[in-house]
Amino acid sequence: MSAATTETLEHPEERQDGTTLVVRRWSWWARATHAVLAAGVFGLVLTGMPMHYADAFWAKPLLTIWGGERGAAAVHKVCAIAFIASAVMHVAGMAIAWVTGRFKIRSLFHEDSIVPRWTDVKQIGQQIRYLKDQGPRPEFARFTFWEKFDYIAEVWGLLIIGLTGLVMWFPDRFLEFLPGWLVNAARIFHSYEAILAMGFLFTVHYFNTHLRPEVFPVDEVIFSGNIPLHEIQERYPGWYTRVAGSSQVFRAKTGTSRTALLISGFYLSVGFLILMLVMTTAALEAIRYFGWLLGGFTE
DSSP states (O other), rough: OOOHHHHHHHOOOOOOSEEEEEESSEEEHHHHHHHHHHHHHHHHHHHHOOOOOOOOTTTTHHHHTTTTTHHHHHHHHHHHHHHHHHHHHHHHHHHHHTTSOOGGGGGGGSSTTTSOOHHHHHHHHHHHHTTTTOOOOOOOOOOOHHHHHHHHHHHHHHHHHHHHHHHHSSSSHHHSSOTTTHHHHHHHHHHHHHHHHHHHHIIIIIHHHTTTTTTTTOOTTTOEEEHHHHHHHHOOOOHHHHHHSSEEEEEOOOOOOOOHHHHHHHHHHHHHHHHHHHHHHHHHHHHHHHHHHHHHHOO
């Protein structure tokens, strides 16, 4: 057994100097991409939802902050640029890594890749049995099946929200080769996909990432890029067998800074507050709509 592995098993907690064995999970470019994406998403939600639910009691104060719907629309477009920029940064990062030899096409099919594999399908059943105390925990690799779904959902949401948003932003250009009804369809797809994405991000993603008891109130890996080796051993045993004792393991300081905690606390609080208000408003509108339908059928 290697020295790094022995040290982890015997001393899983941090040293007195605040350091522990870690593995680099996210590069600085990946963290910067996530920061741009997060800022863009929050800006889009804080401007787009009050425009969509302009008559809601909570929407009016937000629209006042942005200087009315015109100002909210302007900020929304700026945030949309950041949203699209995060996608460009992600693709550019992969392209640069490929050109420099740090990324190989064949690595997409490796067991530690974020691309879904047949193993993930089998691990869904294994995870259900584990949660029912009917079997062992799956031997997850670098990414679990729900983390891969997170990634796919983000790509899907970006494509749908981004493309429909561009159609709404530049309708004249798109009407040169698209039928007029598609502009109205784009508005519908844009708003409902945004609600779906917001609901997923502020519940499933938040809970799986930051609200887990072992990392609450925030998983510091998104700030430092490093994940403790003992956490890999617990959460990603399949990955652990490949990195323990390798050159990927190094010692670094751990602990989230006060600034990071404040930023994360703000994101969590605002995210759940907006989710609660929007979902409540959407539910009330749905009840009113179905009540209108039922009233029409009974007349």
